[in-house]
Amino acid sequence: MAEARPERADAARNRRAILRATEELLARHRPDQISMEQIAAAAGVGKGTVFHRFGSRMGLMVELMRERAYALEGAVTTGPPPLGPGAPPEERLMAFLDAIVDVVGRNKGLLAALGHAATAAPRPAREQGEHRDEAGGEHPLHRFWHGHISALITARRPDLDGELLAHILLGSIQSEPVLRLLERGETSRLAASLRAVAAGVLAAPASGDPPGTSA
Known part of the structure; x- marks a missing residue:
């Protein structure tokens, strides 16, 4: 079985940006008031990137x-x-x-x-x-x-x-x-x-x- 490849630098950067944006939005809104579109916009990535990385x-x-x-x-x-x-x-x-x-x-x-x-x-x-x-x-x-x-x-x-x-x-x-x-x-x-x-x-x-x- 092939070993898992290390996370690419751009993928790791996107992940950190998405999590940071989510936390910042949660400081002002309840989770059910936050959409994936809002998170993607705040993180500066595409909505598809958020769904691909986290699923939901x-x-x-x-x-x-x-x-x-x-x-x-x-x-x-x-x-x-x-x-x-x-x-x-x-x-x-x-x-x-x-x-x-x-x-x-x-x-x-x-x-x-x-x-x-x-x-x-x-x-x-x-x-x-x-x-x-x-x-x-x-x-x-x-x-x-x-x-x-x-x-x-x-x-x-x-x-x-x-x-x-x-x-x-x-x-x-x-x-x-x-x-x-x-x-x-x-x-x-x-x-x-x-x-x-x-x-x-x-x-x-x-x-x-x-x-x-x-x-």
Whole structure:
């Protein structure tokens, strides 16, 4: 079998331009308000180039989120603390929540759109591949975020259900009231509130208190 050829320089340039244009449009519009024609015009390429590269609008949205997932995963695994290794779990969790808010704030509505796509009709085979989760339809970004948050909560509070708490934290970001808040540009308000919730979750119970009691 022949080895896959490296991506041509012009193709790589077009890909970066399309993804950048998509993110810039998402900063002002919901995904269902953005057409492939708009994306192509903003990227300075033909509409056919966008369809050939990504297959559909949802395929493009998924690819954009994969890009964000890889960037954030790199910062978490090899970047400097507190987002990267070397800081206490609570500091890393706060930094990670801030990073999530930044990503979602720059891509308003994208998580909700992908969540809807996971429950809608199956996508064409060209759009599935590694994006598909046979167990639950979650896209790669959500799986990574959930796993990291769960691990940090468990590292600080092994007595708690870190897996469920991570789902609760992430679920709140995808709620309609929060998405409307992000559309108004209130990312700092969301970040502060998530930090407050996380601080409450990670607060250690008073020494000697049995589970479920307060000091």
